[in-house]
Amino acid sequence: MTVQSTSPRAGGYARGRATREEILDAAMRLFGDVGYHTTSLRDVAARVGISHPGLLHHFPTKAALLEAVLQRRDEVDGTAFDDDVATSGDFLEALARLADRNAARPGIVELYATLSAEATSPEHPAHDYFRARYVRVLAQTTAAFEALQSEGRLRPGLDAATAARLSVAGMDGLQVQWLMAADAPDGRVDMAAAIRALHASLLTDLTGV
Known part of the structure; x- marks a missing residue:
């Protein structure tokens, strides 16, 4: 019998993917609403509800x-x-x-x-x-x-x-x-x-x- 389990690494990867998608959604809205130059990475992070360093983990630059x-x-x-x-x-x-x-x-x-x-x-x-x-x-x-x-x-x-x-x-x-x-x-x-x-x-x- 094979026992299947979800490793912490797999769970972390799924959460990371979900956060990345949330960041892209927020950036898309902000870039469209106020423009690329006006939007900061801190604005995007705040919209998603994560820290600025947390966003930089996914996207190091704007x-x-x-x-x-x-x-x-x-x-x-x-x-x-x-x-x-x-x-x-x-x-x-x-x-x-x-x-x-x-x-x-x-x-x-x-x-x-x-x-x-x-x-x-x-x-x-x-x-x-x-x-x-x-x-x-x-x-x-x-x-x-x-x-x-x-x-x-x-x-x-x-x-x-x-x-x-x-x-x-x-x-x-x-x-x-x-x-x-x-x-x-x-x-x-x-x-x-x-x-x-x-x-x-x-x-x-x-x-x-």
Whole structure:
């Protein structure tokens, strides 16, 4: 008979993982609410309810914490996006579904909008991350429009690279408008519907209507 037991080391590891996740959640909210530069590691530690040295055990610098927050967002969004592409077979529809998911996660949208604006400065620790991200996203979106162009579905006179830039600009711009309209009397913009309309305007109407 084999007796199974949970070692103190295993229990400590599980607690450490749980604390790390709490730190990432708190940092994500604070970075989105007040910005990266305004937030201190002590602020994050206080939000979680741990000591400053306790937080440093998991993340020795604020830059390391920011990198982990961004990686976590990419992992979650990347998995969901790939699943949408696989199920729908449509890259542009997957983008619209991503916009729809974002509408249910205002903290994530605010984090991205705040950090991407701050990171335009070359001195910002996330500058290289966002530059690389835009290169990657533009390449993926351009490839999607090139495939549509080869099928005769891209509007005449419009090249795939320009269509991709319009799509990425639309996604990012709609997020800012959505955040700014939190208290608007007519409600927030439907980001998914708006991005679908934008994409439709870039494609040839194959219905003949």
